[in-house]
Amino acid sequence: MRRFYVTTPIYYVNDVPHLGTAYTTVVADALRRFHALDGADARMLTGTDEHGLKLERVAKERGIAPKEFVDEMSAPFREAWPKLDVAADDFIRTTESRHQTWVQDLWKKVAANGYLTLGNYEDWYCVGCESFKTEKELEPGNICPLHKKPVERVKEETFFFQLSKFQQPLLDFYASHPDFIQPEGRRNEVLSFVEAGLKDLSVSRTSFSWGIPVPGHPNHVMYVWFDALANYRSALQGADSYGDLARFWPPYAGGEPVTAGRVLHLVGKDILRFHAIFWPAFLLAAGYTTDQLPTQVFAHGFLTVDGQKMSKSLRNAVNPVRLAEKLGADAVRYQLLRAIAFGQDGDFDHGALLERYNADLGKNLGNLLNRVIGLTVKNFDGKVPARGETTPLENELSSEVSKLIEAAKAAWFAVEPHRALEHTFAIAALGNQYIDRTAPWALAKRTAPEDRARFGTVLATLFGLLETLSRLIGPAMPTKAAAMRHQLGLDAVVPTHGESQVPSGLGSIAEGTVLRPEGALFPTYDKDQIKALLDELVPPKEAPVTEEKPAPSASEATPSVAPITAAVPTLDESLPAVDYDTFAKTDLRVGLISHAEKVPRKDKLLRLEVDLGEGKPRQIVAGLALTFKPEDLVGRRVLVVANLAPRDFGKGLISHGMILASGPSEALILPTIDASVAPGSRLK
Ligand code: ME8
Helix, strand or coil: CCEEEEECCCEECCCCCCHHHHHHHHHHHHHHHHHHHCCCEEEEEEEEECCCHHHHHHHHHHCCCHHHHHHHHHHHHHHHHHHCCCCCCEEEECCCHHHHHHHHHHHHHHHHCCCEEEEEEEEEEECCCCEEECHHHCECCCECCCCCCECEEEEEEEEEECHHHHHHHHHHHHHHCCCCEECHHHHHHHHHHHHCCCCCEECEECCCCCCCEECCEEEEEECHHHHHHCHHHHCCCCEECCEEHHHHCCCEHHHECHHHEEEEEEEEHHHHHHHHHHHHHHHHHCCCCHHHCCCEEEEECCEEECCEECCHHHHHHCCHHHHHHHHCHHHHHHHHHHHCCCCCCEEECHHHHHHHHHHHHHHHHHHHHHHHHHHHHHHHCCECCCCCCCCHHHHHHHHHHHHHHHHHHHHHHCCCHHHHHHHHHHHHHHHHHHHHHHCHHHHHCCCCHHHHHHHHHHHHHHHHHHHHHHHHCCCCCHHHHHHHHHHCCCCCCCCECCECCCCCCCCCCCCCCECCCCCCCCCCCCHHHHHHHHHHHCCCCCCCCCCCCCCCCHHHHCCCCCCCCCCCCCCCCCCCCCCHHHHHCCCEEEEEEEEEEEECCEEEEEEEEEECCCCCCEEEEECCCCCCCHHHHCCCEEEEECCCCCEECCCCCEECCEECCECCHHHCECCCCCCCCCCCCEEC
């Protein structure tokens, strides 16, 4: 039996579940669903990382015991993922005793093999990374390049893990297992890092106590990464209804070869080194052989949201659960899986999400289903007709569909969900082309028996294609796949061990199957609805913040406002004072941008239509183009100087007002205006 075990990082509980953590988690879930559909014995693990100095400090700042703090903060993760249709088989917390005993056992094995030595350590430590830093890695002023915060000098008694002894074994392992680190570019980075030499690693601390105690040395707690990485294996104790969970870890039970199963760790690129270097080294040190190591660590890129880096406040602003409640979990999953090439950095753009939803889900797939069901209800009493004689057209379609299924399947195996979905939706496009070529609505008008038979064949072929699609979209969109099958008169697909239910070609639905039409599977959004949704969902533009994952501070335990790091210029003393009457002549209004486009051959300018509550939007030409894409601005509220004399930008392009913004042309910030303020409202 083929086994598949996929894991996400266990997330630090000083944060809330956000779009970045949702991303890894949704991809893991889709992969598990695909492999289960393919008949594998598949398992997914996620959880929370609950020890370490960072969390101890945040708890202290909140004035509560660390355990109370982590209990409170872990729950939102456990509750969030099912709302995104993530069905993890297990959720591990590092404060659970099943984890602690396993980690202590791992420690004892590493110690017994002589790879842990007691010594004194002094170096720089970044609490945000929970990692030591060499001087070379730091920015001037001893600043962590990731967190933009000063690192701390740590000097204490510690156990050293002899990582240096594993440089060659690791290089040998990478060479004999070229797929262990993916994608290729990331693999090369790790190779160069290891080739440059590995320093021994401090793996215990005595200056704080929030961690797993070191066996035999109760004044030491384990380094949080030694503890955290072990979760992937500690969670595989006990059994499920199919047997011992240890069957998911190589080498597999019953003498199956390593290739019979797969342990896949999905991680963000920020934590690849820990997984690709420390984790296999800890296991080798504990006596694991190279065929008992995980099969693959796949590092994905980082997401930005609407072109903005995910700072702490943005992470709070874009709540994946709220998005799923608003748009449906399937729409959010589809965007995460389809729009971002797994492995590369990508942007989660709300406008693009809605556009893609309308185009791929609403028009391509949804319309196809609707058209086929509609024609059948009207002409065949809502029952799937017989598939009569086929023509070269059906044969051609069938062979194209088989090729696309093969490609989609290969992409799922290669951890390329974006490609798998691209191929899947190409099948829907083929279905629409086939409808256009066979023109069933014309056949419906003819009554000759051969036309009627042909009509039946065309619809039955399309039902086969829809059946195929209902299986293929399942890993990405489980709820919609089940709803689609329901409309087609079919039961949901139940994964079965040892039996692949991934289609291999054009499917079929039995003649006479009664359809259950239920209206549009993916109701599309019109322009006004899109505008309203964007208004509600798109977070305001932030000042450019350079930090990636800020170190904890008191303000981080609760949602906070982004620090504005742009330089604040001093007031311009050369400007004369303005008396009140002069100022009062300025008519400042709230405007709502209803349209935005680039001005040809003017890099900086956008032509906007702005609603000022005057019944008809006015044209304003603004120098916003170096910061904003036109589509980012539609639906945004802005502050407008409404009574500025019209200004001619040449060629009849006249601006009737000015939009207020702050900052340099390529990093402008627009003031944030509450969505409840009506366009045209005056500022006084
Ligand atoms: O590092 N884009 O936990 P963490 C994409 N506890 N993915 C993102 C992201 C973004 N902008 N931001 C975060 C830890 N992620 C450790 C892990 S594992 C043994 C211990 C995702 O809460 C991505 O998967 O900081 C990244 O690796 C992870 O969240 C980091 O989560």
